Amino acid sequence: MPAEGPALKALLLRLHTNSLAQEEEISKPDGKWTTLKALKRQGDAGDAAALADYQQQFDDLMRDKMIALDQDKALFIYHLCRALSATRIVEAGTSFGLSTIYLALAVGQNASKLGPEQRKAAKVIATENEPSKAILARQHWKEAGEEVEQWIELREGDLRQTLASNLPEEIDFVLFDIWTPMVVPALRVLEPNLKKGAVIVADNVTSSAYGYEDFHDYIKTRRNAYRSLVLPYSGGLEFTVYDP
Numbered sequence: 001m002p003a004e005g006p007a008l009k010a011l012l013l014r015l016h017t018n019s020l021a022q023e024e025e026i027s028k029p030d031g032k033w034t035t036l037k038a039l040k041r042q043g044d045a046g047d048a049a050a051l052a053d054y055q056q057q058f059d060d061l062m063r064d065k066m067i068a069l070d071q072d073k074a075l076f077i078y079h080l081c082r083a084l085s086a087t088r089i090v091e092a093g094t095s096f097g098l099s100t101i102y103l104a105l106a107v108g109q110n111a112s113k114l115g116p117e118q119r120k121a122a123k124v125i126a127t128e129n130e131p132s133k134a135i136l137a138r139q140h141w142k143e144a145g146e147e148v149e150q151w152i153e154l155r156e157g158d159l160r161q162t163l164a165s166n167l168p169e170e171i172d173f174v175l176f177d178i179w180t181p182m183v184v185p186a187l188r189v190l191e192p193n194l195k196k197g198a199v200i201v202a203d204n205v206t207s208s209a210y211g212y213e214d215f216h217d218y219i220k221t222r223r224n225a226y227r228s229l230v231l232p233y234s235g236g237l238e239f240t241v242y243d244p
């Protein structure tokens, strides 16, 4: 486990459990998400009114949902960031701050091996558009304690604006765990600051294949810059290396 303290372990377990319970509830055959997916299919088939209706209902439904990264994936990104000695991380999509805790633990543990100057630059830049989620994320990081909280800078608002300035000169690692239309806009903003060898992990690339089409088109057109493979986690977890 990334954390040894019983309180932090309990917090991680509680948040994962709550997220899964919410997802189970909305994914029941008569659940809201199941109904909405049908509306989305209508929209994707060209029905503009259905698409607009879907978007509104999706935003309403997701406003208080965690939709957190599964625990096995969260552990994977923690170990990956430790192996990469990543200390400059951007998380696209923070929600209630669960995956951020894993990233912050990795950053803090990696930073402990750095000198004071480099340590100053070590952080996870977290991004969340929904104010009520940002409040809860901050509460969870406070509860997680100093080994987590001090390494996180939360940028509230639309990441297309909040990531447009003040990025680390070099970014080591990016997590895309966000509504898929935001992936390419975020990547465009981050790309100039990705270090050679930066790793990008994107969640649910198989289960949301339609939504990731523009991401895959984007990285294909830059075949010399991005190399990627999909890891066999639930929904597909894509591992991409930026190596221009």
Ligand SMILES: C[S@@+](CC[C@H](N)C(=O)[O-])C[C@H]1O[C@@H](n2cnc3c(N)ncnc32)[C@H](O)[C@@H]1O
Residues within 6 Å of the ligand: 066, 067, 068, 069, 092, 093, 094, 095, 096, 097, 098, 099, 100, 127, 128, 129, 130, 133, 157, 158, 159, 160, 177, 178, 179, 182
């Ligand atoms: C899948 S959830 C993130 C889950 C989180 N990574 C975790 O594991 O706990 C995606 C989040 O992205 C946020 N989001 C969507 N569009 C955004 C945007 N344009 N800017 C910032 N955040 C956005 C949503 O509000 C939602 O909370």
